Amino acid sequence: MNHRTKRFYKIGEVSDTLGLEAHVLRTWEEVFPELKPRKNRAGHRIFTEKDIQLISRIKQLVQEEGYTLDGARRQLNRPTLVSMKNEPFTTDVTDVKEELESIRKLLERARNLLDSH
Missing domain, CATH: 1.10.1660.10 (Multidrug-efflux Transporter Regulator; Chain: A; Domain 2)
Known part of the structure; x- marks a missing residue:
């Protein structure tokens, strides 16, 4: 309708x-x-x-x-x-981006370690 x-x-x-x-x-x-x-x-x-x-x-x-x-x-x-969806976020987007970047770097290091062996 x-x-x-x-x-x-x-x-x-x-x-x-x-x-x-x-x-x-x-x-x-x-x-x-x-x-x-x-x-x-x-x-x-x-x-x-x-x-x-x-x-x-x-x-x-x-x-x-x-x-x-x-x-x-x-x-x-x-x-x-x-x-x-209208409730306020309890976490700042910047904090999330920083955490994701940290995880990405960890994964990159792990991949480099695996590639070197």
Whole structure:
């Protein structure tokens, strides 16, 4: 669902696109606190791209990877490299470069020793 001009999607559109029944989406709203589509003035659910990405991930966990709803919820709450990408680095890049250079020199010396024997 990558309609650049569209910002919100009705439950039927999401249901059709992802191959899920609308009642499944409504159930998942109750199970997954992160899934909270807004409602329009008429009281109909409207989903954002972010909601759709979350639903796709839930679908993958439940239908493809075999998680229960509870297991999928726990899996979604686990920290991942993606979720940690905005955390500050604890190591300075310069320190890492120096360490790598030191390792490279050690490997070079080891290779020279092996070549000389």
